[in-house]
Amino acid sequence: MRDKDETGALRDLPIERVFWSLWSLVLLLKLAVAAKLPLFVDEAFYWQEGRHPAAAYSDLPGLTAWLARIGVELGGNHTLALRAPFLLIAALVPWLLARITAREFGERQGWIAGCFAILLPLSGTLGVLALPDAMMALATLLCLDAGARLLREVDARTAVELAAGLALGALSHYRFIAVIAVGFVVLLLLPEGRRALRDVRLIIAVAIGASAWAPLVAWNMDNADAGLRFQLVDRHPWSFHLDGLWFIAIQALLVTPALLLALALAGARGARAVSPVTRYFGLLGSLVVLGFFVLGFFADTERVSFHWPLPGFLALLPLLPGVLVAWPGWARVLTVAWAGATLLAMLGYYVAVSIPGLRAHSAGEKWYPSNFAGWDELARAVRARQRAMPPGTRIVADNFKVGAELGFALDDPRIAVLDHPINHKHGRAPQLQLWGLHSAGRGDWGVTPVLLVVGVTEVEYKNLLQRYHALCAMAGPLPPPQILNVDHGRQRFALFAFDGTTRAGECTTPxxxxxxxxxxxxxxxxxxxxxxxxxxxxxxxxxxxxxxxxxxxxxxxxxxxxxxxxxxxxxxxxxxxxxxxxxxxxxxxxxxxxxxxxxxxxxxxxxxxxxxxxxxxxxxxxxxxxx
The missing domain is CATH 2.60.40.10 (Immunoglobulins)
Structure with missing residues (x-):
């Protein structure tokens, strides 16, 4: 029987069926995209980490790498198998959010919130790439659900759920510290939260969650805090810059202005509500989002960061139906349509990246997807060049991106990598050292023939000649290169075949x-x-x-x-x-x-x-x- 109350743009529809239809459609679309989308460089490195099992790594805790390893072990060494565990985890997020909302605010509101968890572009695209954000989202919802429960009563089930959420978050990313810190502050602000924090079962759950950070703490202690220093110090300028305005503008674009306004209103009203659970959702979501907005004015702007506030938006989604019910019908329809169109646009972007002709057409544009482009063409060129070289020829990459992408394509996680500025910029240099994959150059190669693969466009053009001379210092005079131009040279590689003999003379560069x-x-x-x-x-x-x-x-x-x-x-x-x-x-x-x-x-x-x-x-x- 249909629920006839007036709670949203879809009030006359069987909303549960709408949810499952939308969930199935988006999941099928994501599966199709994930099967064709070229491997992103971070995914390739997580695959490489998974082939070197460890409790933690220089850039992340271990869980992302473990999931990547599980995917390829079960499904083979191809992109869909690598991404499959992340797609599965991402598929649980809307359902869990719907269940949390339904328990607190009613069944219909739950399905509506679940629909928006699918339509919200930042969460709707989760899992398409094998990145830690899918597990972070699931961990956030487990903590959110446990937090709402313990405001009424602390029991064994709630403690176990909280421990699981805290542990999964700790094993996913350093960034989950923000969810933990804000969640703790919000509980302290609420009388019910302060009462719950004194319960021994909750203390045990927190202790279990804290213990999940042990592998990361141990790794940093063994490696001079290299990972912690990169995540919290080296990558951030920690000085005020106006690029934070772009961060906010990008959020408005990706979340969509209508939905962002609705979520802001939900957070503001929720933070002032009488109900402890509503206040908990409103304060947690608002403080996480606002915290990342403020951080945008002081933190790293060179790497992708638009996904950072997602845990805060997830915490606000249970309050969203209560805001939309007061909006006129046309505003609700606009909010749904705008979010859905943006989600399709983001998935469409991934489709465009997957089509060589469309990607090549964008070679002259600023938004050219260089981190997705050229890896298949490079792998084919390397295989062909390998066949023309003596047996036993080693492949050496000049940076971690080339090493990881070639490693995945050739199913070889042991490709050595030269020293390169981007290895340090992305926090991967310490891990390469630990794996024994850092190559000093000719001194390490001896008389073994080597195919050196250089990512030319990974260096700013003004620094390119300097990089070539650095290659000469490491490898000796460079032989004539085989140049591979992908997408009109927007992605450019150079292959140098060293036959094992010592080359003398002045540095010869491309x-x-x-x-x-x-x-x-x-x-x-x-x-x-x-x-x-x-x-x-x-x-x-x-x-x-x-x-x-x-x-x-x-x-x-x-x-x-x-x-x-x-x-x-x-x-x-x-x-x-x-x-x-x-x-x-x-x-x-x-x-x-x-x-x-x-x-x-x-x-x-x-x-x-x-x-x-x-x-x-x-x-x-x-x-x-x-x-």
Whole structure:
């Protein structure tokens, strides 16, 4: 029989059936996306951690890696199997939230809150990637449920549930400390909470939860607090910056303005409510969200952080139906539709990332998904190059991203990695050291043939020449590279085949270049001029060819004076670019198009080194005008 009370936009629908239909549809969509979506770099590293079982790691407690290992052990070494445990955990979140809400506020409100747990884009997309947030969300709800129960009565079941939630959160991420700290403060603010905190069963539950931090504490004690220092000190500037406004704006975009407003009202009203449980939900959710909003003005802005406030939003969702019931019908419909559209847009983004043609089309955009892109193409190129090299050739990566992604693709968790700034920036350098996978370079390789795989675009262009010279210092003069340009070179790799013999001489690097005109995105006529500069340290360039859409369209004149370029490329040892042809490194060419249609085309360079190397430079988009 249908419940006819007036509690939401879906008041005339059998809401339980709506929930399960929505739950099934979104789960099927997520399964389809997860099966096709290329592996994200963090997922690859968690897979690698899972292949090196431990209680804790440099970047995280152990649970995420253990789940990743379970997935591939049961389902094989492919992305859907890796993500399957996380999809399963994420599928429990809306159901558990619905049960919590139904117990406290009624069955219908429970199903409505559960529907919004699915539609809220931050929670609706959980599990698509094998990341710790799915388990953190489940742990948050277990603690939330236990907290609501203990405000009425502390019993063995509640204590066990709280202990489980605290332990799962502790084994998931350092960030769960925020949920614990705010939850403790909220209990202290409530008379019922203070009473419960004196109960010995609750004290035992808290002690069990605290013990789950022991592996992480032990790891940090054994490794000079490297993980703790990275999470709480090294990655954050801890000085005020206005980028926090962007953090708030992104939350409004991802949560959707209508839903964010409704959740804010739910938190404000809940915090002033008479009911202890309602106040508990309102205070916990509001303080977690506001805390992360404030943190956004002082914390790390270089890495993804938009998912941080999710535990707070989950705590506010049980109060949401009580806010929406007072809204006019059109506002409720708008809230549902906007949230659903944003969820589909986020899943659609993952679909676009999975389609090579669409991803390549975005190569000229700021939102290009570099952490998803190029790994399959790189694995194919590495396999092909391996077959052409002597048996026993070792693969060495120049950074942890390449090492982990290649490791997953080749089912080899023991790929050694050179020292690289991003290994330290992402807190992975200590773990590579512990695994014995940090390679110092040629001194470690001996006479073994090595295929060195370098992620060129992992370094800012202004620092790229310096990185090449650092590679020379570690590996000796670099042989002619095989360049792999993915998505017009937006993702770019260099493969160096060392045959095991000692190479002598000056550092020889891949070529460096820049197109001064036309600039990226420029509109050009059927005839236009291309000019810029290019050089190759150690040997120099023999010639430069102009390419359009992957084919050569002109031979450039090379050797024009470009004073000041050499001095710009200063190295830490006080030296400069060592191309012997400086300053005669400029090029220019006149292009006359014939059959090319108007619209977007990709302009590139082919650089011929004096050592016989041939390197295709990254392409940039131009717009060819109609006649």
């Amino acid at each position: 070529a460096m270049a820049w197109v001064d005109a036309p600039v990226a995105g420029a509109k050009v006529g059927r005839e236009f001029e291309v000019n810029g500069w290019a050089f190759k340290d150690g040997v120099g360039l023999a010639r430069v060819e102009i390419m359009l859409d992957g084919r050569v369209v002109a031979q450039a004149g090379y050797g024009a004076d470009r004073p000041g370029i050499r001095e710009y490329w200063a190295l830490p040892d006080g030296k400069y670019s060592s191309d012997p042809q400086h300053p005669k490194i400029g090029f220019s060419a006149k292009i006359a198009l014939d059959a090319e249609p108007p619209g977007r085309h990709w302009l590139g360079l082919r650089l011929h080194g004096r050592d016989g190397s041939v390197e295709d430079w990254a392409e940039q988009p131009i717009e060819v005008k109609r006649r």
